[in-house]
Amino acid sequence: MPPHDSILARAALGTAGAFGRACRWCARRRYELAPGAASAGLTGLSWLHHLSGVSPAEHGGYGLATAAAGALAFGGLKHKHKGIATAGASGVAVMADAWIGAGLGPSVPSLIATALTTGGAYAAYVPWLVRSRRDQLALQVKAAKAGVTAEGLGTSTLAPGLTGATREETALVQALVAMLSVPAVDVTALEYTRFGWRAVVVLPPGRDTAPQKVIARRDQLAANLGLAGKLRLAKGEKDNELVACLYESDPLGSTLAWPGPTTTSCAEPAVLGMDAFGQPVTVPLLYNHVLVGGASDNGKSSLQSVLIAYAVACEDAEVLLIDLKPGAVELGPWRSCAAGFADSPTRAMSLLKSIWAEVERRGQLLADLGRKLGKPVKKWVPAEHGPAWFVFIDELAELIRRVPPAAQLVESLLQVARFVGITLVCATQSPSNRVFGGNTDGRQQYQVRIGLGAKESTTANLIFGPGAHGDGWCLDELEGPGYFLRWDRSHPVPVVSRAFLMSDEEIGATVQRYAREDGLGGHEIQEPEDDPTPPSGGPGGGRPLPRPVLRAVPTFPDGSEIADERHAALWQAVEKAGARGITVDDLVALGLPQFAARSSVNGPLGQWRRKGWIEEAGKQGRAMAFRTVPRHAASSSQAEKADAATAGVS
Known part of the structure; x- marks a missing residue:
């Protein structure tokens, strides 16, 4: 018979076990x-x-x-x-x-x-x-099919995945479940700002739960969220991440006044405006070509003015401007601050040629300096070698349409000009490969891309690349002029921002403050010499680098400018032939733009013959050759015709 203590122990253990089972039940x-x-x-x-x-x-x-x-x-x-x-x-x-x-x-x-x-x-x-x-x-069941882990189901038995650490997190995950019928995998970060809060949500895998699908249904998610404020969505750094931002007070709701120049060195970035988190938007211009795109009346000109004001205030930089709009209304006010200015097709082509000559000159100077130092010098440093050049082109598509040969020069500058401290800032409404002559897609060379408001979703894909609109780069959803999205290597995620607004008075005051005494603004831009001679001092010689030597703009014998670049090339070909002259077939064989057939060449030649600028030089074989009339003879002939016309009237 077991002892009395053992019986009591077993009874106590049995009672405790029964009580435990009852509690578990x-x-x-x-x-x-x-x-x-x-x-x-x-x-x-x-x-x-x-x-x-x-x-x-x-x-x-x-x-x-x-x-x-x-x-x-x-x-x-x-x-x-x-x-x-x-x-x-x-x-x-x-x-x-x-x-x-x-x-x-x-x-x-x-x-x-x-x-x-x-x-x-x-x-x-x-x-x-x-x-x-x-x-x-x-x-x-849906969560298991979507691959959501147990950790992603939350701690509430009745509402798995619908609770979070904060009120905002709970509301967000509940709103997503109500819309997608599948809980989020996790909310990896939720931070509060002075304007609201921002959360990064990891979505479950699936075609219908991709960030792009959620962004497309933003209004429905905002209604499900039920919180006061404005909801903005964007794709995160990972493919299944969604960035949700709720703004209780919008930092971009009012116009942002331009604070004035923020730096005197182009080695520091330009400050464009403010983003939706209340942080300044900075753009590193040096060594980074910039593409600014968007529909008209959405703030491209104002944004360009902010960038130009930054560049002219830098002591180690110079600006060159190309604006082919009638009257150069966009970049014209900055003429007196520019080292080069072009407002016609011929001047634009001449300025681009002078820039290319500067690229070659600077490249040779870096090579000579490398041989002198015994090690390669691969980058132009403004503080050591000379000023950086920032080339602003307003409406790049218009430049290429009116000056087709400019496409190759722009493409070459985009590819090789960065290392010598020459940066292109191009604004256009049509940033497609056609803008670059249809040969290559020059957008790949822009390390900074800025998109302003647009009416169509395809504009975002033209500026930021194929599929950008689906990734959250929605330019058609921007709220008005001045709003933009910015992409560069450090900012691969779309964040709505707004640019500073420079008033006309501020532009005038800035121009007056930074006007150049020796600038080329307001003077004729001329073609560079074929072989500009590098300065003897070389880079780092303690004095500013001289600009390329320039020569006169091409003109007809009556002194009028040859405005059409194609006609200028044809005229120069005839003039270069000298007294011996050149035949129509030989002109066609040169392969000049738009002059690939005899009929296209005969038109301008006939007009110039009637004006007395070109004459027959005799036959070469069976074809007649043509040459230019000496300018004094052409002028005399025109004067005689004018006198005869006057006498006839009398």
């Missing part, structure tokens, strides 16, 4: 037992109140609470508000049960009241519990 069934436990607890408290004695005033309190609950139920029924009526009826049942228990104590009437209260509670609770369990199971 209650824990597993806690949601099913909740209404019964609440009703039993309330009845027990009312019995304790009975044992301690209930005064008439306390009976009055029970009655008053029951009457108030009845009035609430009556009001809900009268106004057909189901929620208020249900709450009032529940209150009547609970207060009546408590009042009976406190008044009669442990008795049959009290037990009947408790049973009725518990039954009514389960009548309303069981349908909700069944529906919640069904939704829970469906959500878990």
Whole structure:
């Protein structure tokens, strides 16, 4: 027979085990037992109140609470508000049960009241519990199919994945589940700013849960979120990341005044404006070509003015401007600050040639310096070698249309000019490969791309690359002039920003402050010499680098400028032939742009012959050769014709 202590030990262990199993069963069934436990607890408290004695005033309190609950139920029924009526009826049942228990104590009437209260509670609770369990199971099945891990399902048994560490995180994940029917994998970061908050959400894999799909349904997500403020969405750095930003106060809601020049060295970045997080938007211009695109009347000119103001304020930089709009209305006000200015096709081509000559000159200087130092010098440093050049081209597409040969020069400059400190800043409404003559897509050479508002979604793909609109670069959703998206190597994620606005008075004051005494602005831009001679001092010689030597703009014998670059090339070919002349077939063989057939050459030649600028030079074989008439003879001939016309009128 086992000892007495052993029997007691086994009994204690059995009792503890049974109690533990009962507790675990209650824990597993806690949601099913909740209404019964609440009703039993309330009845027990009312019995304790009975044992301690209930005064008439306390009976009055029970009655008053029951009457108030009845009035609430009556009001809900009268106004057909189901929620208020249900709450009032529940209150009547609970207060009546408590009042009976406190008044009669442990008795049959009290037990009947408790049973009725518990039954009514389960009548309303069981349908909700069944529906919640069904939704829970469906959500878990969808999450499993989507590959969501257990950690991503959250800690709430009834609402997996729908709770977060903060109110904003909970609202966000609940809004995503309501829209996608699948919980987010995780919210990796949620940070508060002075304008609102920003969260990075890891979405489950799937075609319908990709960030692009969520961005396209932004309005629906904002409605599901139910929080005051403005919601902005963008694709994160990873393929399945979504950046959600809610702005309770919009930092870009009002016009941003230009603060003035922020630096005197082009080695420091330019400050364009402010982003949606209230941070300054900086753009490193040195060694980075810039493409500015967007529809008209969306702020390209204002943004260019901010960049030009930055460049002219830099002591180690010079600006060159090309604007072919009539009157050069966009870049013309900055003429006196520019080292070179072009407002016609011929001047533009001449300026581009002078820039290319400077590229070759600087490249040779770096090579000579490398041989002198015994090590290669691969980059032009403005502080050591001479000023950087920033070439601003307004409406690049118009330049290429009016001056087709400029396409090859622009393409070459984009490819090789960076290392010698020459940067192109091009603005256009049509940033396609056609802008570069249709040969290559020069957009690949722009290390900084800025997109302003556009009416069509395809514009974003033209500026930022194929598929950009689906990745969140939505220029058609920008709110007005001055708003833009910026891309560079350090900022691969779209963030809405707004540029500073320079008033006309600020532009005038800046131009007056930084006007050049020796600038070429306002003077004729001329073609560079074929072989400009490098300065003897070389880079780092302690004095500024001289600009290329220039010569006169091509003109006709009457002194008028040859505005059409194609006609200028044809005229120079005839003039270069000298007294011997050149035939039409030989001109066609030169392969000049737009002059690939005899008919295209005969037109200009016939006009010039009628004006007395070209004459026959005799036959070469069976074809007639043509040469230019000496300028003094052509001028005399025109004067004689004018005198004859005057005499005829008299």
